[in-house]
Amino acid sequence: xxxxxxxxxxxxxxxxxxxxxxxxxxxxxxxxxxxxxxxxxxxxxxxxxxxxxxxxxxxxxxxxxxxxxxxxxxxxxxxxxxxxxxxxxxxxxxxxxxxxxxxxxxxxxxxxxxxxxxxxxxxxxxxxxxxxxxxxxxxxxxxxxxxxxxxxxxxxxxxxxxxxxxxxxxxxxxxxxxxxxxxxxxxxxxxxxxxxxxxxxxxxxxxxxxxxxxxxxxxxxxxxxxxxxxxxxxxxxxxxxxxxxxxxxxxxxxxxxxxxxxxxxxxxxxxxxxxxxxxxxxxxxxxxxxxxxxxxxxxxxxxxxxxxxxxxxxxxxxxxxxxxxxxxxxxxxxxxxxxxxxxxxxxxxxxxxxxxxxxxxxxxxxxxxxxxxxxxxxxxx
Numbered sequence: 001x002x003x004x005x006x007x008x009x010x011x012x013x014x015x016x017x018x019x020x021x022x023x024x025x026x027x028x029x030x031x032x033x034x035x036x037x038x039x040x041x042x043x044x045x046x047x048x049x050x051x052x053x054x055x056x057x058x059x060x061x062x063x064x065x066x067x068x069x070x071x072x073x074x075x076x077x078x079x080x081x082x083x084x085x086x087x088x089x090x091x092x093x094x095x096x097x098x099x100x101x102x103x104x105x106x107x108x109x110x111x112x113x114x115x116x117x118x119x120x121x122x123x124x125x126x127x128x129x130x131x132x133x134x135x136x137x138x139x140x141x142x143x144x145x146x147x148x149x150x151x152x153x154x155x156x157x158x159x160x161x162x163x164x165x166x167x168x169x170x171x172x173x174x175x176x177x178x179x180x181x182x183x184x185x186x187x188x189x190x191x192x193x194x195x196x197x198x199x200x201x202x203x204x205x206x207x208x209x210x211x212x213x214x215x216x217x218x219x220x221x222x223x224x225x226x227x228x229x230x231x232x233x234x235x236x237x238x239x240x241x242x243x244x245x246x247x248x249x250x251x252x253x254x255x256x257x258x259x260x261x262x263x264x265x266x267x268x269x270x271x272x273x274x275x276x277x278x279x280x281x282x283x284x285x286x287x288x289x290x291x292x293x294x295x296x297x298x299x300x301x302x303x304x305x306x307x308x309x310x311x312x313x314x315x316x317x318x319x320x321x322x323x324x325x326x327x328x329x330x331x332x333x334x335x336x337x338x339x340x341x342x343x344x345x346x347x348x349x350x351x352x353x354x355x356x357x358x359x360x361x362x363x364x365x366x367x368x369x370x371x372x373x374x375x376x377x378x379x380x381x
Contacts, residue, residue, distance in 0.1 A: 001046065003027045004326055005064055005091075007082050008073030009037040010167075012096065013121075015308055015316035016073060019352055021046055022304060025327070031063050041284060042306075054078050057085060063222040064089040069326065071319055072096065073188050080105050087113050092333065093334035094319050096122040098213030104241030110336035116326055120322055121319040123275065123311070124231070125216035126147035126339055127356065130347050131279045132218060133340035136291050139283035142226040146197075147215065148208045148278040150234025151311040153270050154299075160243075163270040165311045168260045174233065176253045177212035177250055181221045182229035187219055193234060193244050201278060201295050207230035209240045211269035217338045230344045231329055274299055300355060313355045 001026065006013050009032035019045045020026040026064050031052040038049045050063045054074055064070055064085060072082040076099035083102075086093035087109045097103060103119045108118035110247045120126055126145050136142055153163040155170035178189035195210045197306065214231035222229055246352070247253040252262075275298040281292040300309045308316075347353040 001025055001027045001110070002068040003066060004010055004031065004032055005029045005067045005356050006073055007052070007060075007070060007333035009034070009041055009049075011071065011309075011312055012167075012315050014041055015312040016071060016320060017041060017044075017047065018303065018306065018308070019316055020323075023308060023351060027066065029063055031060070041169040054081050054085075057081075059086075060085045061089055061298055064091050067091050069323060071323065072140055073168055073319075074172055074292070079357075083109055083117065083119075086115070086117075090116075091117045094118045094322055096123050096315060096319055096324075098124055098125055098170060100124075100177065100180065103213075103217075107336050114334060116331065116333050116337055117123070118322050118326070118331070118336065120213075120216045120339060121322045121364045123151070123318055124214040124233075126318040127230070127347065128214060128277060128279065129218050129276065129339040130342050130344055131217040131294050132281065135279060135281040136191065136226075136283075137224065137332070139281065139285055141224065141284040142291070143224055143283045144228040144279070144281070145218070145222065145230075146232045146280045147218075148234050149214060149231075150206065150208070150276045151314075152159075152234070152236065152274055153278060154272045154274050155270075158267070159238065160267070160268065161239050162178075163273070165265065165270065165273045165309060166315075168263050169256075170280065170324040172256050172259055174211040174213055174262075175247060176256070179210040179212045179231070180215050181210070181231075182219055182222070182226055184258060185224075185227050187223060192228070192294065193247070195230065195241055196240055197232070198236035198237060199278070201276065201297070205237055206234050206276065207237045207240060208234045216340075218340060221338065221340055234278065235339055248268070271300060271309045273310045275314045296356070301355070317352045317355040321347055321350045324350055324352060354359045 004026050017028050027046045029048050030041050033053040036132040052059045070086050072079045072095035076097045077101050079095050079097045083106045106117050106119045128149050131145050151165045181190045193209050198207050211233040252259040277296040279294045298310050350355045
């Protein structure tokens with residue numbers, strides 16, 4: 001069994017541990033600075049707990065000693081320290097970050113490292129890039145790639161149409177930071193919360209708007225090959241307008257800790273969520289302009305008697321797939337690994353990737369599933 005370290009014993013870290021331990025292929029060292037969170041991790045013969053502050057280089061190095069890989073499941077602002085520790089220890093590194101600056105830091109470490117560095121291994125960034133690139137490679141000439149993802153409550157009951165299903169810090173960061181996009185063939189930053197659009201999947205109405213980090217490395221991969229490339233977060237209609245009031249009009253983007261406290265005080269978490277994935281790619285095939293789409297809704301599951309939410313499973317499954325592929329030698333064990341280095345078939349056929357292949361969840365082609373509404377006047381396409 002391969003020894004791996006998971007840093008961060010929150011909801012996602014616990015889910016990663018559960019999936020890895022269930023496989024029987026990994027010994028898990030769970031590390032966190034919070035003893036209460038560590039104590040909440042279920043006992044297992046192949047699990048050990050380690051109280052470690054990610055900012056403490058010496059204690060982190062001790063728990064990494066002899067490990068095959070370290071997986072970061074901490075908030076984006078703590079991730080770079082774990083990547084530095086992995087480089088120093090000569091341990092393979094994987095993370096879930098949506099933070100662009102952190103990924104750039106990881107890429108620099110990978111350039112001079114002797115092990116593999118695979119950032120952005122979750123849902124978005126992560127799986128969404130694998131889907132988009134897999135569809136895009138089937139075209140002779142690309143025109144447009146649109147990527148949409150949302151983790152939503154099945155039963156919204158507040159004006160935001162939202163419950164806490166993911167890292168609060170991560171959500172706020174995505175809503176505030178500039179968003180990479182390719183517009184008319186040029187790489188540029190576009191404002192978060194802009195580019196509002198509406199669409200329907202299987203009769204349910206959604207909206208989507210720019211958020212940061214979801215493209216991963218696709219801008220670099222598809223540069224010079226595509227006219228339009230963008231990523232937007234899916235929410236129920238009306239969410240973006242309220243967030244603009246909070247972040248821009250009330251200037252809470254400048255007081256993110258306060259906004260986090262407000263959210264965590266007022267917005268309950270839920271296990272009854274749904275992950276919505278929607279990708280459309282258009283371009284030239286055999287001389288004709290065509291579009292292909294992928295639309296999927298993924299729900300939570302109970303595994304070995306424990307209930308996991310959809311966002312827990314999809315995020316944890318993504319990083320577990322990448323670890324599995326690295327362990328079996330399907331990915332290079334040195335340098336920077338992009339999500340789009342993995343094919344969709346390779347991902348979905350993996351024992352962890354099957355979470356995304358729930359019966360009846362995915363649709364290809366899209367014409368009979370997805371209904372798009374053209375942007376209103378003043379909205380970005």
